[in-house]
Amino acid sequence: xxxxxxxxxxxxxxxxxxxxxxxxxxxxxxxxxxxxxxxxxxxxxxxxxxxxxxxxxxxxxxxxxxxxxxxxxxxxxxxxxxxxxxxxxxxxxxxxxxxxxxxxxxxxxxxxxxxxxxxxxxxxxxxxxxxxxxxxxxxxxxxxxxxxxxxxxxxxxxxxxxxxxxxxxxxxxxxxxxxxxxxxxxxxxxxxxxxxxxxxxxxxxxxxxxxxxxxxxxxxxxxxxxxxxxxxxxxxxxxxxx
Ligand code: PEP
Numbered sequence: 372x373x374x375x376x377x378x379x380x381x382x383x384x385x386x387x388x389x390x391x392x393x394x395x396x397x398x399x400x401x402x403x404x405x406x407x408x409x410x411x412x413x414x415x416x417x418x419x420x421x422x423x424x425x426x427x428x429x430x431x432x433x434x435x436x437x438x439x440x441x442x443x444x445x446x447x448x449x450x451x452x453x454x455x456x457x458x459x460x461x462x463x464x465x466x467x468x469x470x471x472x473x474x475x476x477x478x479x480x481x482x483x484x485x486x487x488x489x490x491x492x493x494x495x496x497x498x499x500x501x502x503x504x505x506x507x508x509x510x511x512x513x514x515x516x517x518x519x520x521x522x523x524x525x526x527x528x529x530x531x532x533x534x535x536x537x538x539x540x541x542x543x544x545x546x547x548x549x550x551x552x553x554x555x556x557x558x559x560x561x562x563x564x565x566x567x568x569x570x571x572x573x574x575x576x577x578x579x580x581x582x583x584x585x586x587x588x589x590x591x592x593x594x595x596x597x598x599x600x601x602x603x604x605x606x607x608x609x610x611x612x613x
Contacts, residue, residue, distance in 0.1 A: 372404055372405070372406055372407075372593050372594050372596070372609055372610055372613045373405075373406065373408065373409065373431070373459075373594075374407075374408055374409065374596045374597065374606055375409040375431075375433055375464075375595070375597060376408070376409065376410050376411060376414075376601060377411070377433070377466075377597065379411070379601060380410065380414060380601075382413065382414055382417050385410055385414035385417055385418055386417055386418075388602075388603050389408070389417075389418045389422055390421055391603045392408075392422075392425075392428065392603050392606065392607070393421060393422060393424050393425045393428070395603065395607055396425050396427070396428070396607075396610075399610075399611075401427055401610065403613075404593075404613045405427075405429065405593070406427060406428045406429070406606075406610055407428070407430065407431055407459055408422070408428065408429075408430055408431070409430070409432065409433055409459065409461055409493075410430070411433065412432060412433070412447055412452070412455070415432060415452070415455040415456050415457060416455045416456055418430055419455065419456025420456075429459065430456050430457050430459070431458065431459030431460065431461055431491075431493060432447070432452035432459070432460055432461065433461050434447075434460075434461060434462070434464075434481075435460045435462075435484065435485065436448050436449075436481070436484070437477070437480035437483065437484040438484070439484075449484045449485055449487070449488045449490055450488055452490075453488060453489075457490065458490060458491055459490065459491045459532075460481065460485040460490045460491070460492055460493065461493045462478050462482055462485065462493065462519070463478040463481070463494055463495045463496065463515070464495045464536070465495065465497050465538045465541060466541075475514070475515060475518035475519060476518070478494060478515070478518070478519040479518060479520075479521060482494060482520060482523070482531065485530075486523070486527050486530055486531075489530075490530070491531070491569065492530060492531045493532045493534060493572075493595075494516065494519050494520070494532070494533050494534070495533075495534045495536050495574070495595075496512040496515040496516050496519075496534070497512060497535060497536040497537045497538050497540075497541070497575070498511040498512055498537055499538045499539065503537065503539060508537070508555070509555050509556050509559040512535060512559075512560070513559060513563060516560065517563070520564075525567055528564070528567045528568050528569075529567070529568070529569055530569060531568045531569060532568065532569050532570050532571075532572060533560060533570075533571050533572070534571075534572040534573070534574050534595040535553070535556055535557065535560060535571065535572070535573055535574070536574035536575050536595065537552075537556075537575055539575075540574075540575025540576050541574070541576065541597070542576075542597065542598075543598075545575055545576050546576060547576035547577065547578070547581050547585075548573070548575055550584055550585065550587070553573060553585070553591070554589070557571060557573075557588055557589065557590030557591055558589065558590060560590060561589070561590035570592035570593055571590055571591060571592050571593075572591070572592060572593045572594060572595045573585050573588070573591050573594055574594065574595035574597070576598075577594045577595075577596045577597075578599040579599065579605070579609060582609055582612045582613070583612055586613060593613065594613065596609060
Protein backbone atom coordinates (compact mmCIF):
# COMPACT_ATOMS: atom_id res chain seq x y z
CA UNK A 372 0.00 0.00 0.00
CA UNK A 373 1.68 3.17 -1.11
CA UNK A 374 1.17 6.75 -2.08
CA UNK A 375 2.77 9.19 -4.47
CA UNK A 376 2.49 12.80 -3.41
CA UNK A 377 3.01 13.93 -7.00
CA UNK A 378 4.00 17.64 -7.15
CA UNK A 379 2.69 18.41 -3.66
CA UNK A 380 4.04 19.29 -0.22
CA UNK A 381 6.65 21.68 1.04
CA UNK A 382 9.48 20.40 3.19
CA UNK A 383 7.60 21.45 6.32
CA UNK A 384 4.49 19.55 5.19
CA UNK A 385 6.54 16.50 4.25
CA UNK A 386 8.26 16.55 7.64
CA UNK A 387 4.99 16.94 9.50
CA UNK A 388 3.34 14.07 7.60
CA UNK A 389 6.26 11.70 8.14
CA UNK A 390 6.73 12.51 11.83
CA UNK A 391 3.05 11.83 12.42
CA UNK A 392 3.06 8.69 10.29
CA UNK A 393 6.02 7.15 12.11
CA UNK A 394 4.54 8.08 15.49
CA UNK A 395 1.09 6.68 14.63
CA UNK A 396 2.48 3.50 13.13
CA UNK A 397 4.13 2.88 16.49
CA UNK A 398 3.80 -0.82 17.14
CA UNK A 399 0.83 -1.25 14.79
CA UNK A 400 0.77 -4.71 13.26
CA UNK A 401 1.65 -4.33 9.58
CA UNK A 402 1.89 -8.03 8.82
CA UNK A 403 1.34 -8.54 5.11
CA UNK A 404 1.32 -4.79 4.32
CA UNK A 405 4.26 -2.84 2.88
CA UNK A 406 3.77 0.92 3.28
CA UNK A 407 5.63 3.09 0.80
CA UNK A 408 5.74 6.82 0.15
CA UNK A 409 6.88 8.48 -3.05
CA UNK A 410 7.49 12.14 -2.22
CA UNK A 411 8.67 14.79 -4.66
CA UNK A 412 12.46 14.69 -5.13
CA UNK A 413 12.88 17.80 -3.00
CA UNK A 414 11.44 16.06 0.08
CA UNK A 415 13.00 12.64 -0.35
CA UNK A 416 16.05 13.12 1.87
CA UNK A 417 14.01 14.86 4.56
CA UNK A 418 11.40 12.10 4.59
CA UNK A 419 14.19 9.53 4.73
CA UNK A 420 15.76 11.14 7.81
CA UNK A 421 12.49 10.71 9.68
CA UNK A 422 11.32 7.43 8.17
CA UNK A 423 14.50 5.58 9.18
CA UNK A 424 12.86 5.42 12.61
CA UNK A 425 10.42 2.90 11.12
CA UNK A 426 12.24 0.72 8.61
CA UNK A 427 8.92 -0.82 7.58
CA UNK A 428 8.19 2.34 5.58
CA UNK A 429 10.05 2.42 2.29
CA UNK A 430 10.47 5.39 -0.04
CA UNK A 431 10.47 5.93 -3.74
CA UNK A 432 11.22 8.48 -6.45
CA UNK A 433 8.55 9.52 -8.96
CA UNK A 434 10.85 9.17 -11.94
CA UNK A 435 14.53 8.74 -12.77
CA UNK A 436 16.64 8.96 -15.89
CA UNK A 437 18.12 5.82 -17.45
CA UNK A 438 21.66 7.24 -17.52
CA UNK A 439 23.75 7.24 -14.36
CA UNK A 440 25.02 10.80 -14.76
CA UNK A 441 25.60 13.40 -17.43
CA UNK A 442 24.24 16.32 -19.42
CA UNK A 443 20.53 15.80 -18.74
CA UNK A 444 19.41 19.13 -17.30
CA UNK A 445 16.39 18.82 -15.05
CA UNK A 446 16.65 15.06 -14.62
CA UNK A 447 17.85 12.93 -11.75
CA UNK A 448 19.48 9.52 -12.02
CA UNK A 449 18.69 6.27 -10.25
CA UNK A 450 21.92 6.47 -8.17
CA UNK A 451 20.95 10.01 -7.08
CA UNK A 452 17.45 8.87 -6.14
CA UNK A 453 18.86 5.97 -4.15
CA UNK A 454 21.38 8.28 -2.50
CA UNK A 455 18.50 10.51 -1.36
CA UNK A 456 16.69 7.58 0.22
CA UNK A 457 14.60 5.91 -2.49
CA UNK A 458 14.33 2.15 -2.82
CA UNK A 459 11.57 2.25 -5.42
CA UNK A 460 11.73 3.99 -8.79
CA UNK A 461 8.28 4.80 -10.20
CA UNK A 462 8.30 4.53 -13.97
CA UNK A 463 5.79 5.38 -16.67
CA UNK A 464 3.02 7.05 -14.69
CA UNK A 465 0.37 8.09 -17.19
CA UNK A 466 0.98 11.78 -16.40
CA UNK A 467 4.56 11.32 -17.51
CA UNK A 468 3.49 9.43 -20.61
CA UNK A 469 0.85 12.08 -21.47
CA UNK A 470 2.72 15.27 -20.65
CA UNK A 471 6.43 14.45 -20.72
CA UNK A 472 6.81 12.16 -23.68
CA UNK A 473 7.44 8.93 -21.78
CA UNK A 474 7.28 6.01 -24.23
CA UNK A 475 7.41 2.27 -23.96
CA UNK A 476 11.07 2.50 -24.96
CA UNK A 477 11.97 5.06 -22.26
CA UNK A 478 10.13 3.00 -19.65
CA UNK A 479 12.16 -0.03 -20.75
CA UNK A 480 15.41 1.92 -20.33
CA UNK A 481 14.34 3.23 -16.93
CA UNK A 482 13.29 -0.20 -15.64
CA UNK A 483 16.69 -1.53 -16.72
CA UNK A 484 18.46 1.35 -14.92
CA UNK A 485 16.48 0.80 -11.73
CA UNK A 486 17.25 -2.92 -11.70
CA UNK A 487 20.92 -2.35 -12.57
CA UNK A 488 21.24 -0.37 -9.35
CA UNK A 489 19.30 -2.77 -7.16
CA UNK A 490 16.15 -0.66 -6.86
CA UNK A 491 12.59 -1.90 -7.13
CA UNK A 492 10.94 -0.75 -10.36
CA UNK A 493 7.31 0.31 -10.01
CA UNK A 494 6.00 0.26 -13.56
CA UNK A 495 2.68 2.05 -14.11
CA UNK A 496 0.46 0.98 -16.99
CA UNK A 497 -3.01 2.15 -17.94
CA UNK A 498 -5.22 2.96 -20.89
CA UNK A 499 -7.21 6.08 -21.83
CA UNK A 500 -11.03 6.02 -21.85
CA UNK A 501 -11.29 5.61 -25.61
CA UNK A 502 -9.20 2.45 -25.49
CA UNK A 503 -11.40 1.10 -22.68
CA UNK A 504 -14.51 1.99 -24.71
CA UNK A 505 -13.11 0.12 -27.69
CA UNK A 506 -12.70 -2.95 -25.48
CA UNK A 507 -8.91 -2.93 -25.86
CA UNK A 508 -7.80 -2.25 -22.26
CA UNK A 509 -6.08 -5.56 -21.70
CA UNK A 510 -4.20 -5.60 -25.00
CA UNK A 511 -3.06 -1.99 -24.41
CA UNK A 512 -1.67 -2.54 -20.92
CA UNK A 513 -0.04 -5.85 -21.84
CA UNK A 514 1.76 -4.04 -24.67
CA UNK A 515 3.00 -1.39 -22.22
CA UNK A 516 4.12 -3.97 -19.66
CA UNK A 517 5.67 -6.41 -22.12
CA UNK A 518 7.53 -3.57 -23.84
CA UNK A 519 8.96 -2.18 -20.62
CA UNK A 520 9.88 -5.56 -19.19
CA UNK A 521 11.18 -7.17 -22.38
CA UNK A 522 14.18 -9.39 -21.92
CA UNK A 523 14.25 -9.38 -18.13
CA UNK A 524 15.24 -12.56 -16.34
CA UNK A 525 13.01 -14.15 -13.73
CA UNK A 526 15.38 -12.90 -11.07
CA UNK A 527 15.09 -9.32 -12.36
CA UNK A 528 11.29 -9.56 -12.55
CA UNK A 529 11.22 -10.29 -8.83
CA UNK A 530 12.22 -6.63 -8.33
CA UNK A 531 9.35 -5.31 -10.44
CA UNK A 532 5.95 -4.12 -9.28
CA UNK A 533 3.27 -3.37 -11.84
CA UNK A 534 0.60 -0.80 -11.02
CA UNK A 535 -2.47 -0.89 -13.24
CA UNK A 536 -3.82 2.66 -13.23
CA UNK A 537 -6.46 3.28 -15.91
CA UNK A 538 -6.10 6.93 -16.98
CA UNK A 539 -9.87 7.44 -16.73
CA UNK A 540 -9.75 6.38 -13.07
CA UNK A 541 -7.03 8.78 -11.92
CA UNK A 542 -7.35 12.16 -10.24
CA UNK A 543 -10.17 14.69 -9.86
CA UNK A 544 -11.59 13.97 -13.32
CA UNK A 545 -11.51 10.22 -12.81
CA UNK A 546 -13.85 7.70 -11.31
CA UNK A 547 -12.70 4.52 -9.60
CA UNK A 548 -12.73 1.41 -11.73
CA UNK A 549 -15.30 -1.12 -10.62
CA UNK A 550 -14.28 -4.62 -9.60
CA UNK A 551 -15.99 -5.91 -12.78
CA UNK A 552 -13.84 -3.59 -14.92
CA UNK A 553 -10.69 -4.75 -13.17
CA UNK A 554 -11.18 -8.48 -13.34
CA UNK A 555 -10.14 -8.83 -17.00
CA UNK A 556 -6.98 -6.69 -16.85
CA UNK A 557 -5.81 -8.25 -13.59
CA UNK A 558 -6.49 -11.77 -14.82
CA UNK A 559 -4.39 -10.98 -17.90
CA UNK A 560 -1.55 -9.41 -15.91
CA UNK A 561 -1.61 -12.34 -13.51
CA UNK A 562 -1.57 -14.84 -16.34
CA UNK A 563 1.24 -13.08 -18.20
CA UNK A 564 3.46 -12.11 -15.26
CA UNK A 565 1.98 -14.32 -12.56
CA UNK A 566 4.15 -14.79 -9.55
CA UNK A 567 7.21 -13.75 -11.52
CA UNK A 568 6.86 -10.07 -10.54
CA UNK A 569 6.93 -8.88 -6.93
CA UNK A 570 3.34 -7.72 -7.04
CA UNK A 571 0.41 -6.22 -8.93
CA UNK A 572 -1.17 -3.02 -7.62
CA UNK A 573 -4.30 -1.11 -8.56
CA UNK A 574 -4.36 2.71 -8.59
CA UNK A 575 -7.01 5.30 -9.49
CA UNK A 576 -9.40 7.10 -7.12
CA UNK A 577 -8.82 4.59 -4.33
CA UNK A 578 -10.46 5.67 -1.08
CA UNK A 579 -11.47 4.15 2.24
CA UNK A 580 -14.89 3.14 0.88
CA UNK A 581 -13.75 1.24 -2.20
CA UNK A 582 -10.43 -0.14 -0.89
CA UNK A 583 -11.91 -3.29 0.73
CA UNK A 584 -13.61 -4.37 -2.52
CA UNK A 585 -10.57 -3.51 -4.63
CA UNK A 586 -8.29 -5.54 -2.39
CA UNK A 587 -10.55 -8.57 -2.78
CA UNK A 588 -10.10 -8.71 -6.57
CA UNK A 589 -8.19 -11.75 -7.73
CA UNK A 590 -4.70 -10.69 -8.71
CA UNK A 591 -4.66 -7.39 -6.77
CA UNK A 592 -1.80 -7.54 -4.25
CA UNK A 593 -2.04 -3.94 -3.10
CA UNK A 594 -3.11 -0.38 -3.83
CA UNK A 595 -1.27 2.67 -5.13
CA UNK A 596 -3.01 5.78 -3.87
CA UNK A 597 -2.92 9.48 -4.65
CA UNK A 598 -5.31 11.96 -3.08
CA UNK A 599 -6.79 9.70 -0.42
CA UNK A 600 -3.40 9.25 1.24
CA UNK A 601 -2.10 12.82 1.07
CA UNK A 602 -3.32 13.39 4.63
CA UNK A 603 -1.66 11.07 7.09
CA UNK A 604 -4.99 9.99 8.61
CA UNK A 605 -6.12 8.81 5.19
CA UNK A 606 -2.97 6.77 4.64
CA UNK A 607 -3.22 5.22 8.11
CA UNK A 608 -6.85 4.28 7.53
CA UNK A 609 -5.97 2.63 4.21
CA UNK A 610 -3.08 0.74 5.85
CA UNK A 611 -5.51 -0.53 8.48
CA UNK A 612 -7.93 -1.68 5.76
CA UNK A 613 -5.12 -3.49 3.93
C1 PEP B 1 -2.38 8.31 -9.41
O1 PEP B 1 -2.35 9.36 -10.01
O2 PEP B 1 -1.52 7.45 -9.60
C2 PEP B 1 -3.47 8.07 -8.47
C3 PEP B 1 -3.65 6.83 -8.08
O3 PEP B 1 -4.19 9.15 -8.07
P1 PEP B 1 -5.59 9.20 -7.31
O4 PEP B 1 -5.61 8.12 -6.26
O5 PEP B 1 -5.65 10.55 -6.70
O6 PEP B 1 -6.65 8.97 -8.35
